Amino acid sequence: xxxxxxxxxxxxxxxxxxxxxxxxxxxxxxxxxxxxxxxxxxxxxxxxxxxxxxxxxxxxxxxxxxxxxxxxxxxxxxxxxxxxxxxxxxxxxxxxxxxxxxxxxxxxxxxxxxxxxxxxxxxxxxxxxxxxxxxxxxxxxxxxxxxxxxxxxxxxxxxxxxxxxxxxxxxxxxxxxxxxxxxxxxxxxxxxxxxxxxxxxxxxxxxxxxxxxxxxxxxxxxxxxxxxxxxxxxxxxxxxxxxxxxxxxxxxxxxxxxxxxxxxxxxxxxxxxxxxxxxxxxxxxxxxxxxxxxxxxxxxxxxxxxxxxxxxxxxxxxxxxxxxxxxxxxxxxxxxxxxxxxxxxxxxxxxxxxxx
Amino acid sequence: xxxxxxxxxxxxxxxxxxxxxxxxxxxxxxxxxxxxxxxxxxxxxxxxxxxxxxxxxxxxxxxxxxxxxxxxxxxxxxxxxxxxxxxxxxxxxxxxxxxxxxxxxxxxxxxxxxxxxxxxxxxxxxxxxxxxxxxxxxxxxxxxxxxxxxxxxxxxxxxxxxxxxxxxxxxxxxxxxxxxxxxxxxxxxxxxxxxxxxxxxxxxxxxxxxxxxxxxxxxxxxxxxxxxxxxxxxxxxxxxxxxxxxxxxxxxxxxxxxxxxxxxxxxxxxxxxxxxxxxxxxxxxxxxxxxxxxxxxxxxxxxxxxxxxxxxxxxxxxxxxxxxxxxxxxxxxxxxxxxxxxxxxxxxxxxxxxxx
Ligand SMILES: CC(C)[C@H](C(=O)O)[C@@H](O)C(=O)O
Ligand SMILES: CC(C)[C@H](C(=O)O)[C@@H](O)C(=O)O
Numbered sequence: 001x002x003x004x005x006x007x008x009x010x011x012x013x014x015x016x017x018x019x020x021x022x023x024x025x026x027x028x029x030x031x032x033x034x035x036x037x038x039x040x041x042x043x044x045x046x047x048x049x050x051x052x053x054x055x056x057x058x059x060x061x062x063x064x065x066x067x068x069x070x071x072x073x074x075x076x077x078x079x080x081x082x083x084x085x086x087x088x089x090x091x092x093x094x095x096x097x098x099x100x101x102x103x104x105x106x107x108x109x110x111x112x113x114x115x116x117x118x119x120x121x122x123x124x125x126x127x128x129x130x131x132x133x134x135x136x137x138x139x140x141x142x143x144x145x146x147x148x149x150x151x152x153x154x155x156x157x158x159x160x161x162x163x164x165x166x167x168x169x170x171x172x173x174x175x176x177x178x179x180x181x182x183x184x185x186x187x188x189x190x191x192x193x194x195x196x197x198x199x200x201x202x203x204x205x206x207x208x209x210x211x212x213x214x215x216x217x218x219x220x221x222x223x224x225x226x227x228x229x230x231x232x233x234x235x236x237x238x239x240x241x242x243x244x245x246x247x248x249x250x251x252x253x254x255x256x257x258x259x260x261x262x263x264x265x266x267x268x269x270x271x272x273x274x275x276x277x278x279x280x281x282x283x284x285x286x287x288x289x290x291x292x293x294x295x296x297x298x299x300x301x302x303x304x305x306x307x308x309x310x311x312x313x314x315x316x317x318x319x320x321x322x323x324x325x326x327x328x329x330x331x332x333x334x335x336x337x338x339x340x341x342x343x344x345x346x347x348x349x350x351x352x353x354x355x356x
Numbered sequence: 357x358x359x360x361x362x363x364x365x366x367x368x369x370x371x372x373x374x375x376x377x378x379x380x381x382x383x384x385x386x387x388x389x390x391x392x393x394x395x396x397x398x399x400x401x402x403x404x405x406x407x408x409x410x411x412x413x414x415x416x417x418x419x420x421x422x423x424x425x426x427x428x429x430x431x432x433x434x435x436x437x438x439x440x441x442x443x444x445x446x447x448x449x450x451x452x453x454x455x456x457x458x459x460x461x462x463x464x465x466x467x468x469x470x471x472x473x474x475x476x477x478x479x480x481x482x483x484x485x486x487x488x489x490x491x492x493x494x495x496x497x498x499x500x501x502x503x504x505x506x507x508x509x510x511x512x513x514x515x516x517x518x519x520x521x522x523x524x525x526x527x528x529x530x531x532x533x534x535x536x537x538x539x540x541x542x543x544x545x546x547x548x549x550x551x552x553x554x555x556x557x558x559x560x561x562x563x564x565x566x567x568x569x570x571x572x573x574x575x576x577x578x579x580x581x582x583x584x585x586x587x588x589x590x591x592x593x594x595x596x597x598x599x600x601x602x603x604x605x606x607x608x609x610x611x612x613x614x615x616x617x618x619x620x621x622x623x624x625x626x627x628x629x630x631x632x633x634x635x636x637x638x639x640x641x642x643x644x645x646x647x648x649x650x651x652x653x654x655x656x657x658x659x660x661x662x663x664x665x666x667x668x669x670x671x672x673x674x675x676x677x678x679x680x681x682x683x684x685x686x687x688x689x690x691x692x693x694x695x696x697x698x699x700x701x702x703x704x705x706x707x708x709x710x711x712x
Contacts, residue, residue: 077551077582081558087551129505134555142509145555149485149505153498193605195433195443199490199501202437226433228612229641235591235616249549253609256584260591285585 002035003312006063006070006279010044010088012286013296014073020298020349021071021280021305024321027353032317039066043088044075055088060095063277069308070279071301072272074286086132089272089281093125098272098279099155100162101125101251102307105258105268108326115239116182117261120170122163122243123251124204125272127155130248151200151247153207160211162273163188163245167220170242183242187221188212191230191246191254204247231257259283266297266338267329269304271311278311280304290337294344297336299325302352324355358391359668362419362426366400366444368642369652370429376654376705377427377636377661380677383709388673395422399444400431400642411444416451419633425664426635427657428628430642442488445628445637449481454628454635455511456518457481457607458663461614461624464682471595472538473617476526478519478599479607480560481628483511486604507556507603509563516567518629519544519601523576526598539598543577544568547586547602547610560603587613615639622653622694623685625660627667634667636660646693650700653692655681658708680711 005025009018025036041059048054054075063070075088092098101123107116133148167186174183190208192201205224212222225233227250234241234254238261246254259268268283282300290296306321328334334351335341343351361381365374381392397415404410410431419426431444448454457479463472489504523542530539546564548557561580568578581589583606590597590610594617602610615624624639638656646652662677684690690707691697699707 081550081554081562086554090552129549130552132552132554134553136555136559139508142513143559144506144508145559146507147505147553147556149503150500151502152495152500157498193485194437196446196486196488197490197503198437198442198488199492200503203492203499203501206437228608231587231609232612232616232621235613252584253587256588257591257613260588265588 001033002037003068004037004039004066006039006041006059006067008041008043008059008070008072010073010286011046011076012074012288012291013284014044014075014286016294016296016345017282017298017301018071018073020345021301023349024302024305024353024356027356028317028320029356032314032320034314034317041070043072043092045078045085047088048085052084054085055091060092063096067277069277069312071305071308072279072281073301074282074284076286076288090130090132092279093272096274096277096279097126098274098277099124099126100159100273101270102166102273102311103251103255103258103268103270103283104303104307105255105262107262108329117238118182119238119241119258120166120243121251121255121258122159122166122245123255124155124159124246124248126248127152128248149197149200151204153203156204156207157211160190160208160245161214163243164212164214164217164220167243168217171219182239185221186219187223187242189230189241189244190222190224191227191244191250192224193227193250195226201247208245227254230254234258234261255283264297264338265300266336267299267303269300269307271304271307273311278308280308294346295337296345297338298345298349298352299329299336302349320356324352327355328352357389358393359424360393360395360422362395362397362415362423364397364399364415364426364428366429366642367402367432368430368644368647369640370400370431370642372650372652372701373638373654373657374427374429376701377657379705380658380661380709380712383712384673384676385712388670388676390670390673397426399428399448401434401441402432403444404441408440410441411447416448419452423633425633425668427661427664428635428637429657430638430640432642432644446486446488448635449628452628452630452633452635453482454630454633455480455482456515456629457626458522458629458667459607459611459614459624459626459639460659460663461611461618463618464685473594474538475594475597475614476522476599477607477611477614478515478522478601479611480511480515480602480604482604483508484604505553505556507560509559512560512563513567516544516546516564516601517570519599520568520570520573520576523599524573527575538595541577542575543579543598545586545597545600546578546580547583547600547606548580549583549606551582557603564601583610586610590614591617611639620653620694621656622692623655623659625656625663627660627663629667634664636664650702651693652701653694654701654705654708655685655692658705676712680708683711684708
C-alpha cells in the first residue's frame, strides 16, 4: 500500500519537526509493506503575509484530491490583531470535516514518578465557539461583541460515537498487553457545563449519553464531569481517566492541562480525524522563542505520525513508532531541552529511528 | 460600625459551613469595634422544589435594602435537566451587579512542599456565556442549539481596573510584611482566546490592555496568556502568577484548576464584588457525598468571610481571620478529611476561633 501524505510545516518550529515526521515514515521497516509519497503544502502566518491568505485553496484541494493523510506543524499567532488573518488549522478542520481531535496523554514507565497516566481527550473539532460567528456593535456604553457557541446533535453524536469506539479499541489493546495500564474497564467521561448552558451543553450531554447507551458500548462505564471540576479532577487524580469527550473549546483547554501533567507539550500528539482522512498535528505551537535553534522536541510529531497511521488503519506501523518513542523516553539518554536534556531535534530523531 | 449580613446557606454542606462563617464574625475581638446582625435568606434547589423558584425575590430585595454584605454557601445542581430551574448564584451576581469574582489561591508556609503559590484569579462575573441567552432549533440533521457569548467594553474595563487595584493592594501588603511572598513586583496576566475569538476575546484583550496602561498602574507588569496555555502554565509554574484576569467562563475553569494546586477546593474562598457590596462564597459545591456528616471543611468559608470584609473596607478584621486560618493549617493538628485529617467542621472551627 502506498500512502500519499501532505506535509504542512507552517511556521516556526513546525518547519523543524515536520521533516522529522517525514523521516520516520521513510524509515519504517520494509516488512510492513508500506510506502509513502509526499507533497509539500503551504499554510500559516508567513503564507498569509506573502499571499494574503493563511490557507491557500491549493493546499485544501491537494489534500482533498491527492492525499490519504497529512502532517501539520504549527502556525504563529500574530501578537496583535491583523485584519483578515485567521488560523489555518481551524479552517482546515472544518473544510475537510475532520470532526474529531484525538489527543492521547500518557506517561511512559520511566517518566512517571506517581501513578501512571493514560488518557485520551476526544475533542469535537468543527463547532462550538470555533464557528467564529462574531459581531460587534457600538452601544451607549462602548463596544459590545458577541460570538455564537453552536452545538448540534449531529456533531455531538458522531464525536461521542468515536469516543466510544476509541475506548473499546484501547481496551482491546490493553487486553492484548496486560499489566500496561491502570484501567481495568473502558470508561468515557462526558465533559460539559450544562448547569449553566442548559440548551447547548445540555444537548451535548444528552446526545453523548444517548450515543454511549448503544448496545455496542455496553461494556463502557460512562461518567459525567462539569468542565470546571473536570480540570480540578484532572490535576487531583489524572490516573483515573481513560477517555474524555468534550465540546471543542473545553477539549482545547483540557488537552493543554493534560499535557502539563506529563511534563511537556513537546510530548503530546494529536490527530484531526474525519471519515477516511487524518491529519497528525503536535499539540505544541510554533514556539518563536526556540525557533531556528534545532532543539525543538520532535516526539509530539513522531507520535502524531503514529496516531495518523492508526486512523488510516495502519495499527502495526503505529505500534512500532509508539514503542520506539517510549524506549527513547524511558532510556532518557537523548532528551530535548524541554525535557531537561541536551539533545537536538536531530539527535532525538536518530535515537528513535534506530529503535524502530 | 454595625454590618448587616445576609446568610444564604443554600443546599448540602452550604448549611454546615455558613453557620461557621457566622460564628467567626461573632467571635472577632471587640477591639475591632465591629458588630454584626444577621438575616437568614433562602435560595437553592430545595427552595426551588418548595416554591418554584431557586432565588426568591425576597432574598434579592432583602440583600439590596437591608444588607451590607452576605455569605452564600452552595447549591445543588439537579443531576438531570429540570424545567425552570436555573442557578441562583449566577442570577444573584447579575441582579446585584457583583461584577468581579475574586478567588485568591495560596499555599501557607507549612502546606507547600514546592515553591509557594500566591495568586488571585479575578473573574468577570456578569457576562460571557453566563448571559444564558440560548435557543434551540430543529434542523434537517436534528437539533442545533446556540448560546451567546457576550463581551462588553464596559465590563472588561471595570474587571481589568479592579484587577489592577487588587494587584497594587497585594503589593502594598507584601511590602508591609517582607519575605512573605515570591513576588517582587505586581503583575497582571490577561487571559483570553483572541486567536480564535478575535472580536469578543479580542475586545476583552484590548480593553484590559488599555485599562492596565493607566498611569496609576504603571508599576504593574502586564502579560497575556491564551487560555489553553494559561492552564498549561498554571500547572507547570504556578508560583510565577500574581493576578490573573479573565472573562467569566475561563475564570471559572482557571479557579478550579488553581484550587487543585493547593490541595483541596475546601480551602479556596471567593468574593462576588460590586460597588459597595460583597458576597463571600466558598468555591466548593454542595458536596452531596459528605452532606450531613459534619465533616465539611469550613476553611473556604472562613476565608470567604475575610475576603468579604476586605471588600467592605474592614482589612484589619480580614487580616485577623487570615492569620488564624493560616495558623490552623500550618499546625495541621485539626484538619478535615479532605486535607487528610480527621477533624469535624466544628473542631476545625473551634481551633481557628481560639487563634483569633
Ligand atoms: C492555535 C489554535 C487556534 C488551536 C485551537 O484552539 O484549536 C490550538 O490551541 C490547538 O489546540 O490546536
Ligand atoms: C455552580 C456554577 C453555576 C458556578 C459557576 O459556574 O459560576 C460555580 O462553578 C462557581 O464557580 O461558582
